[in-house]
Structures are given as C-alpha cells and as structure tokens.
C-alpha cells in the first residue's frame with residue numbers, strides 16, 4: 001500500500017489524509033503545534049464549492065455541526081448606504097449554503113474525523129527537513145530529531161510552509177497585502193444590529209474594513225481589516241488587548257453602523273494578525289514531495305476561498321494519484337488540474353483586498369463605482385466559476401475506509 005506523510009493539521013492536512021485513504025493510500029499527519037481546544041482565532045466561511053469537496057470525502061455533516069449558514073453579503077458604505085448585495089454562491093443540491101465556523105474548530109473537527117477513520121495525527125511534530133531517497137521514498141526529519149519515511153510527503157503547512165522551501169530553496173515567501181486582521185465576538189443583545197441571519201454585513205469604513213455576522217445564538221462575530229504597516233512581534237508584545245480595542249473602535253467612530261460599539265463591548269479573539277498571500281509559487285513538487293492548500297497558493301482572506309481551495313486540492317490530489325501509474329505522474333497531474341484555477345482565485349483575492357486599502361479619495365470613487373461594477377461583475381453568474389465549481393466525485397468514489 002502506498003503511504004503518505006502529511007505535514008500540518010489545519011484544513012488541507014486532515015482533508016487530504018481522508019481523501020487519500022479513500023483511494024487506498026495510508027496517511028499519517030504530523031502537526032507542529034500541540035493539540036488545542038479550538039477556541040482561538042478567526043472565523044472562515046466555507047463556500048459551496050468547498051462544502052461540495054468536503055461532501056465528496058464524507059465530511060459535510062461535521063461542517064454542518066460546527067457552522068452556521070451564510071447565504072449572502074451586504075456591502076455598506078461609511079455613510080450607511082447599501083452598495084450591493086451578493087450571493088455567496090449557488091447552494092448544494094440539498095440546499096446547503098455557505099457555512100461559517102471558527103477555523104480552528106474546522107481543523108479540529110477534521111482531525112477528529114480523520115482519527116475516527118483510523119488516521120493517526122501526531123501533535124508537537126514540526127517538520128524541519130525532508131529528502132527523497134534513492135528507492136523513490138521520502139524521509140522527513142522533525143525538529144525533535146525524529147524521522148519518518150513514506151512513499152509521498154504532502155506539505156499542508158500553510159502560508160509560511162517549510163515544505164515549500166524544502167521543495168524549492170528559491171520559493172517565494174508570503175507577501176504582506178497591507179492589511180492587519182483582528183476578530184472578535186459580542187454577546188447577543190449587547191448591541192442592536194441591523195443584519196438578518198445568514199448574512200455577512202461588510203462596511204467600507206473611512207479608515208478600515210469591518211465585517212459582522214449573527215451566529216445561530218444571535219451573538220455577533222466580527223472582524224476588522226485595518227490598512228497599515230505590518231505589526232511587529234515587539235508591538236504585539238507591548239500592546240494590550242484593551243489598547244487594540246480602543247484603537248480599532250476609534251477607526252470607526254465617524255462611520256455609520258455598529259462597528260465601534262461592537263468592538264468596544266466585545267471580546268477580541270484574533271489579535272494583531274498580518275495578512276499574507278502568495279501570488280505565484282513556481283514549483284509545487286519535487287520527486288515524491290508536493291504542497292497543497294495555503295502552502296501552494298494562499299489567497300488573501302478577502303477572497304473567502306482559502307479553506308475551500310484546500311478542500312478541493314485534497315480531492316483532486318487523491319484522484320490524480322489514483323489514476324496515475326506512479327507517484328510522480330500523479331503529482332504532475334494534480335498540478336496540471338489545479339494551477340490555473342487557484343491562481344485565478346488568488347488574483348481575485350488580491351483585487352478584493354485592494355478595495356479595502358484605498359485612501360479617502362479613492363474611497364469616494366470606490367463607493368460610486370462599486371455598485372456599478374458589482375452589478376456587472378459581482379453577480380452569481382460572474383462568480384459561478386469560483387463558488388459554483390464542483391469536484392469530480394469519481395476522484396474519491398468507493399471509500400476504502402472502515
């Protein structure tokens with residue numbers, strides 16, 4: 001039986017392990033961090049295309065358990081004008097729309113499901129190096145000095161991937177997109193908000209971008225993208241949560257909408273995160289090693305597609321390996337099937353980010369033009385290539401797990 005080492009237990013890692021298992025490849029996951037309780041960080045919306053890929057590996061039910069529905073986005077100007085209402089994509093045949101959930105809860109739920117299917121997840125094992133061996137296999141070396149050997153190594157280790165640099169010493173590093181990220185939650189009833197359930201409200205504020213969404217319990221989750229230079233580790237250490245909240249609320253005091261109030265009375269859960277993307281990674285594979293998910297093609301979070309692309313990758317990688325005569329041929333087929341699509345999404349994300357970083361003059365132009373542009377290019381039809389994409393179920397059909 002072919003064996004695989006999966007580096008990283010985020011979204012792509014456990015999804016890839018489960019997809020590989022369905023095509024008869026046994027996988028073991030190595031995660032650098034200790035096992036967490038899943039209660040830190042930001043929320044992600046998994047779009048219908050990502051949920052479709054998750055469904056193909058038998059994981060849709062777990063996303064339904066931890067997520068709440070997100071059907072549309074409403075874009076607002078700083079003066080409170082509705083600029084546009086956009087669908088988050090054509091629902092799945094059973095009516096499932098996009099689902100929003102904490103990213104760490106998704107990762108934990110995927111790992112728990114992988115473990116339930118007999119896939120081992122080892123925490124506290126950080127990849128340091130890897131090298132192909134003369135017999136075609138690959139040996140991974142971890143920071144604790146231990147090693148592991150398999151027929152294939154899949155780097156699902158995120159935007160700052162070590163695997164990417166092991167595969168290609170010249171590989172690009174994540175590019176700072178000019179936006180910092182903060183996120184939090186405000187308990188139900190503390191602030192009156194206009195939003196309906198199942199919708200993201202996005203505010204193009206004068207100084208920063210704000211998004212909020214009601215949860216099933218009517219708490220309000222929210223995030224801020226504030227344009228500025230990168231936050232340094234020293235600044236992070238020297239700034240209290242209260243100071244960040246004061247600064248963030250101050251960015252929205254002159255804007256219409258509940259942003260400033262939600263921030264002031266809420267609890268910060270994602271603090272001082274810098275946003276990176278990867279415009280193009282020229283080399284995805286070398287011998288029996290390959291990258292998937294953010295390690296290969298991190299889009300700016302503004303695309304709303306990073307997790308979905310990771311889930312699609314898992315299915316396509318497994319299907320490509322299943323059909324190919326060798327590991328090397330399977331990895332080449334995977335790249336050929338994925339590269340054009342994911343690079344198009346990364347470009348789309350970079351464009352979305354740039355609408356959040358514009359200064360006051362550009363904002364006036366944006367608020368005037370955005371409704372017209374979105375009417376032409378933000379319709380369901382024009383984004384169908386992205387959220388309407390469906391994986392080939394034949395890639396991972398006929399499960400081989402118990």
Ligand SMILES: Cc1cc2nc3c(=O)[nH]c(=O)nc-3n(C[C@H](O)[C@H](O)[C@H](O)COP(=O)(O)OP(=O)(O)OC[C@H]3O[C@@H](n4cnc5c(N)ncnc54)[C@H](O)[C@@H]3O)c2cc1C
Nearest residue numbers: 008010011012032045126127157158293294301305306307
């Ligand atoms: C603020 C924010 C909002 C976002 N919103 C959305 C959204 O709404 N919709 C969406 O689809 N996407 C969104 N994304 C993007 C999405 O979170 C990522 O695209 C997705 O998590 C990528 O999954 P991944 O498994 O490739 O990487 P990650 O989730 O980053 O997981 C990588 C894992 O590898 C581990 N690791 C790293 N290095 C090593 C090593 N050397 N050895 C072992 N393990 C290692 C890490 O600890 C981590 O667990 C958002 C991202 C951010 C930052």
